[in-house]
Amino acid sequence: MKNRMELFENAPVWKAYFTISLPVVFSMVVTLVYNMVDTFFVAGTQNASLVAGVSQCTPLFMLMLALGDIFGLGGSSLISRLFGQKDDETARNVSGFCFYAAIVCGLIVTVLMFAFQGPVLRVLGATSDTLKYASQYYFWIALGAPLIILSLTPSNIIRTEGLAMQSMIASVAGSILNIVLDPIFIFTLGMGAGGAALATVLGYVLSDVLLVCYILRKSRHLTVSIRHARVARKFVTSVFVIGIPASLTNLMQSYNIMVLNRHLISYGPKAVAAMGITMKVNMIIMMILVGFAFGAQPLIGYAYGAGNRSRLRAVIRFDLLVEVGFSAVASVVVIVLAPQLIGMFMNDASVVSYGTGMLRWFTLTTPFCGIVLVLTTCFIAMGKAVPSFVLSISRQGVIFTIVILITAACFGYDGIICAQPVADFLTAVVGIFMYSAARKSDQTLRRED
Template sequence: MDELFAKAPIKQVYFKLSLPVVLGMITTMIYNLADTMFVAKTGDTNLVAGITIGAPLFTFLIAVADIFGLGGSSVISRLFGEKNYELSKRISSFCLYGGMITGLFLTVILLIFEHPILTVLGAKAATYSDAADFYRALSIGAVFIILSLIPQNLIRTERLAVEAMIATMTGTILAIILDPIFLFVLKWGATGVGIANILGYVVTDLILVIMILQKARFITLDPKLIKINAESIKEVVAIGIPGSITNFAQSFGMALLNSSLAIYGADKVAAMGITQKIYGIVILVIVGFAFGAQPLLGYNYGAQNWRRLRDILRFDILVQVVYAVIVGGLLIVFARPVTALFMNQPDIVSAGSYMLLATIVTTPVVGIVLVYTTVFQSVGNAWGAFIMAIARQGVIYFVVLELMKMTLGYHGIVWSQAISDILTCVIGFFIYEKALDLKDKIGSEKIKSK
């Protein structure tokens, strides 16, 4: 581990850790698109609506998993840099069993309060049955969804990124295969879609458990090591909660955007939906690179290897910007034909290509924002991570959207995310400069070496 994280060429270790994360995320995106297509092919609008209503439960469970997964991996990667392997084992055990206990607890709560929760999510008389079927399957399988994400994050700190990718892709491919069987052959409806999802996660969990038992040295399933002190729990939660808030902020931002566009007609909302699908694929790769590098950042911060940390950050930003400029540039040039692939109607193509331009133009800035976010998570800067979590698609986006909507109307709504991206990047830069202060640390390092 020391050889790879502390000494190997930065390009080599960066892509070794990041590319498997990128591929795993792309596989998940393919499943989401396939799942949407399979459900839509049934022609049952109540089924489509019911599954859409239940979908936020996924977001919630992923957010819970992030508390233990992102928080735990952040602390463990720094402990690896400090050579504190005993505490690393304890934190990994706490996160794994903490996630399991939380998942079981949530299953009980979700089933008890099914009706009020589904009502809040928007279930009506016509859609309640399908929404409830999907909701119950996810609720019963909550522990499997949560546990599929926690060990993925933890084992990447031990450079087992490929193993995490294999587990994710295997479970996702199984779900893609089972989805149409349960829907069209067995006629299980929303319950079938939910079960296909859960079985995919069960397989992912089993593979991850095998990987931990066979390959991990410091990530452990030993329940005897679950007990850790209050300070360690606080560290995990302080970084994990901002990571989970990010998921809620994305849903919040999307809801704000759709409600703001609704007054301009269904075609504008549809066009933005297409834009977000395209943009989501681009962003997934950026997220994959950013979070794939997180264990590397945390390790070198814990080891106080300031010069290598600086070089990793520079390379991370370079990769993000180059990727965003190339892919974003191509999408801007071919915005109309790309939009037409989804829905070839003149009004929607025109609106969608305009929205895509406004969304894609700041993609390089988003890449830098994600680097700042992962840096704050990796080094244990809880406040920095929290501010970034609530900024881009939360507080700042809300303020910018309202101001732009009042002053520029439709065009203001379309360009609000771009303005929010830039402002969030500026805030991230100032926090980064103040929190890390790498120039002084590297300077002190040089003085000591003399």
């Protein structure tokens, strides 16, 4: 208790902020590197059907991460507030509930995936050329669903007790194991697509084992004991009403990519390829912003639960300063170096030309993305379901869809590539409006007289 209170209540805001958030940022960067390396090994088979088969199963993987976020983000939001209220016993029970609820959810997903494998693969677009490879990848991902979904829970909830470094170590260790096993399983053992999936699952096994060990050895107030998994219905509801909106971010990202590609396909494959590269470069900035934002979530939740107005406002102000400051500097660098960055991925004049314009448009409004992320995590941390839901489905979902339909119809290609930046700005405006409304109605957020 003393260490947690020292960090969450007494440490300077900047120290507490970076102690919690930097390990999350590092985990995000490692995850990004892993995704690129994993893609490299799969593409190294030089089998287009295999690569396509693996890609067709990607939405399932994103869905599992989204389901895991329900218990990881929903649980950590509630636990942070309970810690702030000094209700450690209830927080312990919530952690136990989230742990086993994630396992049960994973088992249900496994059963459903095996029961409906054929229809699911057809919906994902598997053809006679890719079905064999998609099925190989699908088998291991379906079998490992409980482990993949579970990993999001302890990795998030242990940060509520200040164990951000341990969460990072577990995540990084799993990614490293995955990278090591990929070439062994894919090439040496000749498992192909199935080998890539098995390496992914075993990476999550290692992460889960380490996270459980950290909870057992390092945590004072969290648990993996099934005896402490029963909680009152209102707490179960709280986990879901916050966790579900928070989990929608992963799904909205997949939807966003699909919509952009569908609009760009009429301009040729080079335009689509340029957008793919643009999204990868932009993702580097976004993952760092996400790391800082969600790293600050336990601090915000704790201060809100404790009713500590001055500390709550100080954390939010510092979070905004970091997010907007970093994104502004990164935007300038990317805008200046856009042609070189696109050219690093593909040395094609048309792709570089398309990608340069796209990347400059996307990074122009990155500071507004930072504002959206801060406000989204604030609402999640404070347990405000409606505004967190609205922001989760807006930037890459509802607002983006409305904007791209209008701008594409009015301005054609230019309207397509400026749709996301416009949606970023509008979502930030919506978020600021909702936060202002929350300050008027929430006593903890009001200014002191």
